[in-house]
Amino acid sequence: MGATNSAAAATCEAVPQSQIPRVVVIGLASCFGCQLQITNNEKHLLDVLGQFDLNYWQLVSSTPMPDDFDVAIIEGAIVNEESLKLVEEIREKAKIVITIGACANTAGIPGIAAKHYDSRSEYVYDDFPAAGGKAISPRSVPSVIDVDYRVPCCPIDPFEFLEVLGKALYGSNRPLTEKTMCGDCKRNETGCFYQQQKLCLGLVTRAGCGARCVNLGRACNGCRGLSPEANLESAREAVVRYGLNVEDFDSALELFNQTNPALQGKE
Amino acid sequence: MTNTALHIDHLARIEGHGNIHVVVKDGVVETVEMNVVEPARLFESMVCGRDYTEVTYISSRICGICSASHVVTDLRAIEKIFDVRPTERTKAIRELLVYGSYLQNHATHLFVLAAPDYLGTPDVFPLAELDPELLNSALGIKALGNELCTRVGGRSIHPITAVVGGFTNEISAEEYLELANKMEEMLPFMVKTVDLFNSFPVPDMKSEGDLLAMVEDGYYPIITSDNARFLHAGETFDVDDIHDYIEEYLVDHSAALLARVKKTSSPYMTSALARVNASWKHLSSSAKVVAAKAGLRPPELNPFKNNVAQAVELVDALERCAGICRKLADGEYEGSSAPIAYEVKAGRAVGYTEAPRGALFHDLTIDEAGKVVEASILTPTAQNVANIEADIRQLAEKLVGEGVSEDKLKLEVEKLVRSYDPCLSCSVH
Numbered sequence: 001m002g003a004t005n006s007a008a009a010a011t012c013e014a015v016p017q018s019q020i021p022r023v024v025v026i027g028l029a030s031c032f033g034c035q036l037q038i039t040n041n042e043k044h045l046l047d048v049l050g051q052f053d054l055n056y057w058q059l060v061s062s063t064p065m066p067d068d069f070d071v072a073i074i075e076g077a078i079v080n081e082e083s084l085k086l087v088e089e090i091r092e093k094a095k096i097v098i099t100i101g102a103c104a105n106t107a108g109i110p111g112i113a114a115k116h117y118d119s120r121s122e123y124v125y126d127d128f129p130a131a132g133g134k135a136i137s138p139r140s141v142p143s144v145i146d147v148d149y150r151v152p153c154c155p156i157d158p159f160e161f162l163e164v165l166g167k168a169l170y171g172s173n174r175p176l177t178e179k180t181m182c183g184d185c186k187r188n189e190t191g192c193f194y195q196q197q198k199l200c201l202g203l204v205t206r207a208g209c210g211a212r213c214v215n216l217g218r219a220c221n222g223c224r225g226l227s228p229e230a231n232l233e234s235a236r237e238a239v240v241r242y243g244l245n246v247e248d249f250d251s252a253l254e255l256f257n258q259t260n261p262a263l264q265g266k267e
Numbered sequence: 268m269t270n271t272a273l274h275i276d277h278l279a280r281i282e283g284h285g286n287i288h289v290v291v292k293d294g295v296v297e298t299v300e301m302n303v304v305e306p307a308r309l310f311e312s313m314v315c316g317r318d319y320t321e322v323t324y325i326s327s328r329i330c331g332i333c334s335a336s337h338v339v340t341d342l343r344a345i346e347k348i349f350d351v352r353p354t355e356r357t358k359a360i361r362e363l364l365v366y367g368s369y370l371q372n373h374a375t376h377l378f379v380l381a382a383p384d385y386l387g388t389p390d391v392f393p394l395a396e397l398d399p400e401l402l403n404s405a406l407g408i409k410a411l412g413n414e415l416c417t418r419v420g421g422r423s424i425h426p427i428t429a430v431v432g433g434f435t436n437e438i439s440a441e442e443y444l445e446l447a448n449k450m451e452e453m454l455p456f457m458v459k460t461v462d463l464f465n466s467f468p469v470p471d472m473k474s475e476g477d478l479l480a481m482v483e484d485g486y487y488p489i490i491t492s493d494n495a496r497f498l499h500a501g502e503t504f505d506v507d508d509i510h511d512y513i514e515e516y517l518v519d520h521s522a523a524l525l526a527r528v529k530k531t532s533s534p535y536m537t538s539a540l541a542r543v544n545a546s547w548k549h550l551s552s553s554a555k556v557v558a559a560k561a562g563l564r565p566p567e568l569n570p571f572k573n574n575v576a577q578a579v580e581l582v583d584a585l586e587r588c589a590g591i592c593r594k595l596a597d598g599e600y601e602g603s604s605a606p607i608a609y610e611v612k613a614g615r616a617v618g619y620t621e622a623p624r625g626a627l628f629h630d631l632t633i634d635e636a637g638k639v640v641e642a643s644i645l646t647p648t649a650q651n652v653a654n655i656e657a658d659i660r661q662l663a664e665k666l667v668g669e670g671v672s673e674d675k676l677k678l679e680v681e682k683l684v685r686s687y688d689p690c691l692s693c694s695v696h
Contacts, residue, residue: 109328
């Protein structure tokens with residue numbers, strides 16, 4: 001995209017053109033919301049775009065996708081053979097792959113369809129349309145290729161995206177926190193849904209969003225994905241202790257974690 | 268150009284993935300296909316079996332830009348089934364939430380996606396040098412839409428606070444007044460923008476399909492009525508009877524189910540342009556003046572004018588929402604926004620809102636336990652695809668008759684499709 005080159009030149013005067021990272025943005029099966037969240041950094045959008053050479057972003061430009069690039073930002077879940085092949089190609093070409101949003105990172109909401117996948121298309125279509133590609137059961141991007149950086153949540157937080165992009169462009173291997181969200185509510189003094197006998201997935205969900213939903217009066221729905229530190233068995237015991245139903249807890253977890261191996265074998 | 272095969276693969280600057288094929292033989296347009304190649308995510312099957320409290324969280328993920336509309340549409344269906352009557356205050360805040368997505372959608376579409384067609388640039392970024400003031404103000408409108416959605420719904424997309432019977436959180440009177448001030452400050456820029464989009468030359472054409480929009484006596488409705496109207500057929504219907512009036516059908520070349528008027532088999536358009544045609548006299552005063560000045564009055568059937576209609580709606584939304592915010596700050600709406608108590612009941616109802624891009628319907632059936640047992644979702648773009656194809660054919664025939672170059676034909680077809688502001692990821696949901 002022409003304008004970003006000159007903007008980049010202005011921002012990084014000392015950096016030769018050849019060293020400015022070339023970035024592509026790719027959307028798979030998703031609501032496009034995370035790509036929109038990138039543009040929702042209005043105040044900083046031009047500063048952000050000035051740091052790299054945005055080679056391809058189909059959502060906003062008619063310039064075609066190049067063969068050669070440095071950083072690939074992937075949004076969306078893999079739900080057909082075509083996108084499976086595409087992410088494998090991207091992995092071969094890109095030095096750095098960043099996955100953004102729940103769809104890319106955990107298969108997210110599209111991942112719900114992974115359960116009883118074969119019966120679902122019949123519900124929507126009499127004959128499954130060929131135009132949407134050769135459909136396969138939904139899966140996350142990291143379940144198919146190695147991913148260097150992740151921006152979780154549904155949708156991503158625009159500022160967290162900037163933080164991760166900064167890590168990718170300027171180098172930092174500080175990982176995402178693996179803690180569960182529960183501690184956040186204590187710090188925020190927002191009380192606990194379990195005290196009101198209501199399910200909340202903060203028990204097992206990766207921290208880092210600041211408990212945004214709980215702050216606004218709604219229980220965590222797990223969009224940041226299951227924390228690697230989550231103890232599902234102990235969480236289920238807690239659910240029972242509060243007089244709630246384990247089946248409801250497991251069902252609620254399916255919203256954003258259906259394809260997580262930790263949830264498999266439950267049925 | 269008596270023979271040509273036009274293939275536009277991955278049409279850029281629209282939401283979602285689509286291709287267009289136009290085949291011209293001996294000067295006659297033979298084939299027009301809009302292939303929606305978006306992979307099916309099977310949302311209707313995913314909503315089924317879920318608890319009613321989860322439905323808004325799932326269906327809002329159909330579309331990042333009209334997520335607020337999907338949420339309010341579900342809530343309207345569920346509340347009809349449970350016989351919940353939200354307060355006037357809750358209804359006013361929901362209107363703000365959906366108008367927040369109008370600001371986001373129309374500003375993004377007009378400036379980022381559509382304007383480059385008329386400025387002769389591949390994307391919006393050259394505007395940073397060509398007209399930085401325009402770009403800054405345009406981004407300002409979009410930012411204001413994000414702010415409205417964030418303050419009311421909890422974040423810029425996929426709202427958190429809107430639930431059955433009310434809101435789990437509400438901002439202070441001071442914050443409403445702050446929002447009202449910001450909206451009023453933006454009005455002069457938006458008024459100018461209507462003139463700007465109206466100054467772009469567009470082909471002279473009239474869409475032959477019908478127009479569908481929400482109607483209500485004495486109001487410009489987007490979330491407050493259960494009545495939809497086909498403007499040409501002159502038929503108004505209660506949305507619970509939608510299947511008697513709208514027919515969905517499958518074609519080979521598209522992953523989206525298409526729609527047509529059941530009685531006439533006519534394709535139809537649902538959009539800002541359809542709303543302005545249906546409720547012109549109920550536009551806000553500034554919006555009506557600026558629309559009249561731009562010559563946008565019913566019947567306006569040129570699909571390219573949807574861009575102007577969206578700009579007019581932005582003027583309307585800013586003025587209307589500033590008024591709603593002031594009334595909310597002054598406590599002029601009856602009741603509180605705190606969720607009201609209700610009982611789960613079994614039943615079926617159709618939720619209806621005017622999403623930024625047109626009529627949105629969610630037909631839900633819920634059982635005694637509150638689980639969804641049937642779901643059917645009809646999005647604006649799915650309804651528009653058949654009419655877009657009919658308009659492409661009409662435009663291509665006209666331009667081929669005028670002997671234009673293939674490049675010009677391609678550009679004008681792309682501009683036509685973009686003027687509908689299609690969301691292909693919505694259309695395949």
